[in-house]
Amino acid sequence: METNATYTESDLVELLKQRDNRAFNYLYEHYSAALYGIILPIVNDTEIANDVLQEVFLNIWRKIESYDPVKGRLFTWMLNIARNASIDTLRSKSFQNLRKNQPLGDNVNWSTNTQYQDADNIGLRKILDRLKDEQRTLVELAYFKGYTHEEIAAIEGIPLGTVKTRIRTALIQLRNYLQ
């Protein structure tokens, strides 16, 4: 079913809270690609990205009551759900891989490899290349890997204050590239 209706953001949120089917259809048609573009560069694998997108929509459905318009726009809220779900999945997956620790042998079935080949060319990653190396690494760790500033300071062996300043400067630059 095509949904041609447009909603104001507050109307849309109200309908989502009532679990209105058309509102969710509208949400999917308008935002699924944007959210998929957030998820894919983090998880880097289309199969995993599909699972995460499903989880994200389930979470939106379940948690819409907790959305607070005072704290930000609906899309910002969804973006953060998508980013958190991606990072959580990535962490549990890499943990599983670490435990299995299987060497790549002849039995690897390359045809089922779902790794996304062009992940460097989408979303924020595309503009990440324009940053200085030192900034790129920090944004990579903070935004794409979900490390806290404290953890990044430990990983990189640089002071916490420097981490914070570099990330903030980098974000301001990224913002300018968005235009």
Added chain:
Amino acid sequence: MNVREYIASGIVESYVLGLASNEEMAEFERMCAAHQEVQLAREAFEKQLEMHSIKNGIQPPVHLQSKIFAELEVESDKLKTNGSFTVDQSAQSQSPVVTMQWWKYAAVASIVLLLGSIGLNIYYANRFNTYKGLYLASRTELANSNKALQIQQATFENSLDILRDTNMAVVKMKGMTASPESMATVYWDKRTKDVYLLVNNLPEPAAGKQYQLWALVNGQPVDAGMLNWDHANVVAPMKNIQQAQGFAITLENAGGTPVPQGTMYVLGNM
């Protein structure tokens, strides 16, 4: 810091992208409530990010939509079932009580059964809570060790990236007479001029002492940073040095010194 500086500090972007700490988030929400400029700046970035994300979105596979909406259907049914359950309960409590002799016995019997059932409920709820506690504890423990491992792995990967980088000039520093067994290597990034230090072999410094790296620039030693001994097992980032003919390490009082005073341990030329 005034409001304009606060807005320009990168906190807006940090908050919206979910990279701010809890304290920063709380402060930002207070600032939004107190100053409309802050809130407007946030909304402007949010809209910009939203437009960029929509414009640069990637269509998920077509089959995914029906799969997701089938899942939402299941969730919706769950909600309905729960809803109707509460309605039934209230309907029952309003139904008239018919007074009949046999019914009293039945009532007593059902109360006894109810009490028994409540007792069992409490017993199982307690057991459930015990296991839930155990489960949560082990899950937290697992998550923590997972995080620690990831940090360690990232640190080593980072070290390896530096060693592998073809743009690095490598300076082997050999042991001096004070310590002939000592050895350390400087990796100097020819593009960024960043300096990294790998300790091959240095004796552990005594308490209150710290190794200091020096770049030799036109015959003069220039401070290139202190070695944090905790990072001596990885490739440690040091100071940025624009040009140098060599590098050396001396043992100095912790915190370092503007000109070398302590014993030189290793030295190497570009």
